[in-house]
Amino acid sequence: MDLLQEIVAHYNHWIIIFLMVSGLYIVVARGNMIKKLVGLGLFQTSVYLLYLSPGKILGGTPPIISEHFTVYSNPLPHVLILTAIVVGVATLALGLALVVRINEAFGTIEEDEIFAGEEDE
Amino acid sequence: MVLLTLLAAITIGIIRMRNLFAVVVLGGIYSFLMASVMIVLDAVDVAMTEASVGAGISTVLMLGALYLTKTQETEPAHRLLLPFFVAVATGAVLVFGTFALPPFGAAETPMNLHVAPYYLENSIRDTLVPNVVTSVLSSYRGFDTLGETTVIFTAGIAVLLLLKGKRGVKPGPKRRRVRR
Numbered sequence: 001m002d003l004l005q006e007i008v009a010h011y012n013h014w015i016i017i018f019l020m021v022s023g024l025y026i027v028v029a030r031g032n033m034i035k036k037l038v039g040l041g042l043f044q045t046s047v048y049l050l051y052l053s054p055g056k057i058l059g060g061t062p063p064i065i066s067e068h069f070t071v072y073s074n075p076l077p078h079v080l081i082l083t084a085i086v087v088g089v090a091t092l093a094l095g096l097a098l099v100v101r102i103n104e105a106f107g108t109i110e111e112d113e114i115f116a117g118e119e120d121e
Numbered sequence: 122m123v124l125l126t127l128l129a130a131i132t133i134g135i136i137r138m139r140n141l142f143a144v145v146v147l148g149g150i151y152s153f154l155m156a157s158v159m160i161v162l163d164a165v166d167v168a169m170t171e172a173s174v175g176a177g178i179s180t181v182l183m184l185g186a187l188y189l190t191k192t193q194e195t196e197p198a199h200r201l202l203l204p205f206f207v208a209v210a211t212g213a214v215l216v217f218g219t220f221a222l223p224p225f226g227a228a229e230t231p232m233n234l235h236v237a238p239y240y241l242e243n244s245i246r247d248t249l250v251p252n253v254v255t256s257v258l259s260s261y262r263g264f265d266t267l268g269e270t271t272v273i274f275t276a277g278i279a280v281l282l283l284l285k286g287k288r289g290v291k292p293g294p295k296r297r298r299v300r301r
Contacts, residue, residue, distance in 0.1 A: 008224075008225070009224030010225070013222060013225075018132070021211055021212040022133075024207075025205065025208040026136060028207065029204035032141070032194040034144075034145075034187065035144060037183075038135060038144055038148050041148065041179065048155070048167070048171075049158065053225060054222075054232055055164075055233065056226055057233060058228070060228075063252070064252045065241070065245055072253070073164070074237040075241065075257055076236065076257065078254045079262065081167050082254070083258075083266070085170050086174065089174050090273045094276045094283075100186055100189045100284065103189065110195050
């Protein structure tokens, strides 16, 4: 019973950690640059969850003031994550533009092939 | 909990797929699932943004980049054991850290007792906006939002500079502003 409670209380944290670690793994292990950007996105969204999930209060409602409700979830993480999402898409666009330029200059988006091509020159 | 498990399943799919087109589409599904999780977590504004920006614009940008590059990932040449080990070790340390965190849904945590009650109590009086997220974003912390738009503006300029004169072999002065 205790164990079950512990699992329910921390399940969100564990999933967040799993998402974060798999994002890290993709960024480190995969040579393809678009795949790396997808991994970076995974890492980023796991951080969104990390911020949002402690702000949730059981029995609370979304933080829109109304006379029918008294318990609201924490609005502050929502604001921070709104900013983070929008900045995230800006950096993603920049990264993809860089990938397109790299593909133009080297003819590939694989890290290994780019390094090999540089050694040949 | 079911949604979170689905998220994990999709992540495994993203790791294993070699076809980048499938990866991008899975990324879109992931973003929509993430938006559903956010609704469950009472973050309705964030969920809307994630669904439109994360699943919409990001996917379109990714597909555009795929159109300009290649859609198949090659097999990795080097060993993957070390990154895997690093990832698992990091995860283990982080899981160890979670046991000191407050349980999910608790109201009496320091984070929920610090400044958030001030915003909830005074939002109507100060700004006349019932949606507290909006009032914090554009009134209490308006300068942060201004800085955010500066970041986006800078990124937009950088993308323009990077892709300038891309397609045209003879970059005429009028054609140089074409973005994609």
